[in-house]
Amino acid sequence: MTQDELKALVGQAALQYVTPGEIVGVGTGSTVNKFIDALATIKDQIPGAVSSSEASTARLKALGIPVFEANDVGELSVYIDGADEIDAQGHMVKGGGAALTREKIVAAQSRRFVCIADETKMVAALGAFPLPVEVIPMATARLVRQFDAMGGTARVRLKDGAPLVTDNGQHILDVTGLRISDPLGFESTVNQWPGVVTVGVFAHQRANVCLLGTSSGVKTLNF
Numbered sequence: 530m531t532q533d534e535l536k537a538l539v540g541q542a543a544l545q546y547v548t549p550g551e552i553v554g555v556g557t558g559s560t561v562n563k564f565i566d567a568l569a570t571i572k573d574q575i576p577g578a579v580s581s582s583e584a585s586t587a588r589l590k591a592l593g594i595p596v597f598e599a600n601d602v603g604e605l606s607v608y609i610d611g612a613d614e615i616d617a618q619g620h621m622v623k624g625g626g627a628a629l630t631r632e633k634i635v636a637a638q639s640r641r642f643v644c645i646a647d648e649t650k651m652v653a654a655l656g657a658f659p660l661p662v663e664v665i666p667m668a669t670a671r672l673v674r675q676f677d678a679m680g681g682t683a684r685v686r687l688k689d690g691a692p693l694v695t696d697n698g699q700h701i702l703d704v705t706g707l708r709i710s711d712p713l714g715f716e717s718t719v720n721q722w723p724g725v726v727t728v729g730v731f732a733h734q735r736a737n738v739c740l741l742g743t744s745s746g747v748k749t750l751n752f
């Protein structure tokens with residue numbers, strides 16, 4: 530099976546976690562796009578979605594799924610999103626699509642985080658994927674030095690030769706060379722640094738369930 534087929538498989542499998550009559554939290558990325566396509570087939574059963582990015586909002590609306598503002602709804606029963614890395618405890622690295630801050634906000638608003646991913650995303654320890662960090666641009670140079678002091682190399686993510694601007698109007702640093710042996714502690718520490726909007730480690734908002742697409746089908750991991 531191709532990676533794209535594995536993504537479609539887990540996107541479809543995630544429908545079992547959608548509660549009829551309830552608003553669903555929707556993440557961002559190519560795997561979530563498959564979930565949104567699947568969600569459209571049962572759109573008459575749900576009031577709509579809370580979205581974690583302008584890209585997902587556009588796709589949801591194009592498929593006729595109403596999108597609610599996070600501030601206008603209460604707690605959500607489920608948030609469904611992909612990951613760049615996930616470990617055996619459900620800790621994740623996210624933000625490859627630059628939507629990490631809104632993803633963490635909607636995840637925090639939800640009782641259960643269902644991660645959908647193909648098997649290449651499962652890792653023994655977080656840190657091989659360049660860690661995305663959303664930052665306020667005036668803090669960039671100092672944050673690069675702080676990551677350097679930690680043994681990491683931080684680079685501003687570019688798009689068409691200029692710094693990528695997130696949905697929140699900020700920039701992304703991608704940090705390589707880090708060993709994230711304590712995801713909870715690491716997330717707390719980096720989130721305290723002035724100028725950091727959100728670090729892409731999701732340990733406090735870890736996954737409760739992972740639907741992992743494998744060549745032998747969908748494997749369900751409960752954390």
Ligand code: 5RP
Nearest residue numbers: 558559560611624625626628
């Ligand atoms: C976007 C994310 C995505 O969930 C993550 O990058 C995985 O994306 P994909 O499903 O395309 O591999 O965190 O900010």
